[in-house]
Amino acid sequence: MKQSLLRALKAVVGADGLTIDPTRLKAYECDSLAMIRRVPDLVLAPLDTREAAECLRILAEEGPPIIPRGAGTGLSGGATPHQGGVVFKTTRMRRVLEVNELDRFARVEAGVVNVDLSSACSHHGLSYAPDPSSQQACTIGGNVANNSGGPHCFRYGSTTRSIMGLVVVTADGEVHELGGPEPDAEGYDLVGCFVGSEGMLGVATEVTCKLIPAPETSETLLALFPSLDGACDAVTELIAANLEPSAIEILDRLTIEAVEASVLAAGYSDEAEAVLLIDVDGLNEEVRATVRDIEAIARSRGAFEVRTATDAKERRRLWAGRKGAFGAMGRIAPDLYVADVVVPRTRLKEIVLRSTELCRERGLKVSNVFHAGDGNLHPNISYDRRDADEVARVLDAGTEIMKACIAAGGSLSGEHGIGIEKRDEMHRVFNEDDLDAMLKMRAAWDPSGQMNPGKAIPVRGCMEVKTKPVAVAANGGSQ
Numbered sequence: 001m002k003q004s005l006l007r008a009l010k011a012v013v014g015a016d017g018l019t020i021d022p023t024r025l026k027a028y029e030c031d032s033l034a035m036i037r038r039v040p041d042l043v044l045a046p047l048d049t050r051e052a053a054e055c056l057r058i059l060a061e062e063g064p065p066i067i068p069r070g071a072g073t074g075l076s077g078g079a080t081p082h083q084g085g086v087v088f089k090t091t092r093m094r095r096v097l098e099v100n101e102l103d104r105f106a107r108v109e110a111g112v113v114n115v116d117l118s119s120a121c122s123h124h125g126l127s128y129a130p131d132p133s134s135q136q137a138c139t140i141g142g143n144v145a146n147n148s149g150g151p152h153c154f155r156y157g158s159t160t161r162s163i164m165g166l167v168v169v170t171a172d173g174e175v176h177e178l179g180g181p182e183p184d185a186e187g188y189d190l191v192g193c194f195v196g197s198e199g200m201l202g203v204a205t206e207v208t209c210k211l212i213p214a215p216e217t218s219e220t221l222l223a224l225f226p227s228l229d230g231a232c233d234a235v236t237e238l239i240a241a242n243l244e245p246s247a248i249e250i251l252d253r254l255t256i257e258a259v260e261a262s263v264l265a266a267g268y269s270d271e272a273e274a275v276l277l278i279d280v281d282g283l284n285e286e287v288r289a290t291v292r293d294i295e296a297i298a299r300s301r302g303a304f305e306v307r308t309a310t311d312a313k314e315r316r317r318l319w320a321g322r323k324g325a326f327g328a329m330g331r332i333a334p335d336l337y338v339a340d341v342v343v344p345r346t347r348l349k350e351i352v353l354r355s356t357e358l359c360r361e362r363g364l365k366v367s368n369v370f371h372a373g374d375g376n377l378h379p380n381i382s383y384d385r386r387d388a389d390e391v392a393r394v395l396d397a398g399t400e401i402m403k404a405c406i407a408a409g410g411s412l413s414g415e416h417g418i419g420i421e422k423r424d425e426m427h428r429v430f431n432e433d434d435l436d437a438m439l440k441m442r443a444a445w446d447p448s449g450q451m452n453p454g455k456a457i458p459v460r461g462c463m464e465v466k467t468k469p470v471a472v473a474a475n476g477g478s479q
């Protein structure tokens with residue numbers, strides 16, 4: 001990169017906002033999909049919208065790929081600089097700008113960590129609903145770009161339902177204010193268009209988030225099952241009975257063992273083949289009745305124990321085990337491939353069985369922890385990325401699991417986005433016209449194609465990109 005360009009950028013963000021040291025750049029070679037890596041040429045970390053706009057204006061002259069990045073917890077390679085370029089990270093933009101109790105919204109900078117927004121609004125008796133299991137680290141901007149889900153999205157919807165407005169800087173350095181706290185903005189729903197766009201339309205620098213009143217009561221139930229099938233059947237039945245918990249999660253035996261052997265031991269069970277973890281929110285009376293009905297259904301489907309957390313401390317412990325489950329898998333193997341697929345709920349147990357078979361046929365160890373209420377499965381395959389043959393088998397199993405889900409009426413991704421991981425599978429659910437329409441929409445925001453190129457949409461012709469995941473050395477050389 002030209003010295004004059006670096007000098008111009010440094011004049012905007014200062015020495016703390018610019019990284020060119022090769023050792024420090026290495027920290028940005030991938031997101032949490034560790035099997036695809038490339039060290040970026042530069043990392044920029046602006047402090048606010050003005051700095052972000054100024055940097056993008058300067059970079060527009062040179063035209064390198066710009067890869068927006070929050071905390072890098074994404075699981076589909078979305079923030080991985082697989083073509084090199086400039087990682088544009090938002091983690092220095094982390095101010096909560098406003099919490100408006102009366103109109104129930106918060107305005108935050110994009111680098112605010114999800115859990116920090118929750119605690120900022122809890123002082124006002126309000127809550128921000130989307131709660132990815134990575135919420136201790138992931139940013140609101142990353143949640144917006146991936147339209148992230150989380151356990152409580154079963155009742156409150158994924159991120160798109162909670163975003164009212166955005167400040168976005170496009171690749172040419174223009175600042176755009178989209179939507180806002182007013183109930184129904186005129187014109188096209190550009191906020192809806194940006195949410196889920198995986199960093200390909202621009203960099204979100206500020207986000208206006210919808211807040212909801214914290215419930216009068218919340219109860220957490222744990223139901224222990226002798227089989228995963230029983231737990232899946234209970235989920236289908238309780239939803240069919242119009243019960244409306246706020247979260248419905250399933251953990252299988254291998255996951256329970258990993259959690260219980262970790263610092264996050266939650267006291268789930270020594271005997272259960274599956275646990276169902278359910279939250280019920282609402283008014284006292286309503287919650288009591290729903291808990292009673294859920295317990296009856298769980299027992300009728302074979303649960304041998306159903307218990308309700310006795311206090312807030314126990315609730316936190318039960319949820320910490322669930323939310324820390326991916327991390328706990330580190331006990332099984334050095335790396336974890338978190339597949340993310342979605343199927344109609346009634347097909348859950350069939351697909352869990354099929355994905356387990358597909359992994360076993362390839363000599364792979366798989367565990368399951370998932371947002372059962374949404375039919376959103378995470379078959380988690382433990383592996384070692386230093387073993388190229390094992391990586392190939394993991395990817396093959398991932399593709400076969402995806403195909404099985406599509407055949408069962410499901411889709412490519414429940415919540416982690418497409419990124420690089422699933423880009424070349426998009427043709428399984430979209431035809432050429434669909435993909436062309438997506439590219440045209442992208443070009444309307446970013447005619448230069450600078451923003452996060454080669455992600456999510458397979459491109460053709462002169463823009464063709466054929467990056468495939470490859471195994472890398474443990475010390476992480478470029479792909």
Ligand SMILES: Cc1cc2nc3c(=O)[nH]c(=O)nc-3n(C[C@H](O)[C@H](O)[C@H](O)COP(=O)(O)OP(=O)(O)OC[C@H]3O[C@@H](n4cnc5c(N)ncnc54)[C@H](O)[C@@H]3O)c2cc1C
Nearest residue numbers: 070071072073074078133139141142145148149199204415
């Ligand atoms: C342990 C663990 C648990 C997880 N649990 C869940 C879960 O329950 N639900 C769920 O949905 N996901 C989950 N994830 C995936 C991940 O945490 C989410 O996708 C999250 O939203 C990513 O946020 P981030 O700040 O880390 O974004 P990054 O990984 O840094 O980026 C993700 C994508 O967003 C783009 N991007 C980031 N910031 C911006 C911005 N300001 N403007 C424009 N584009 C931007 C990037 O280019 C990239 O394409 C989990 C991941 C881990 C590691």
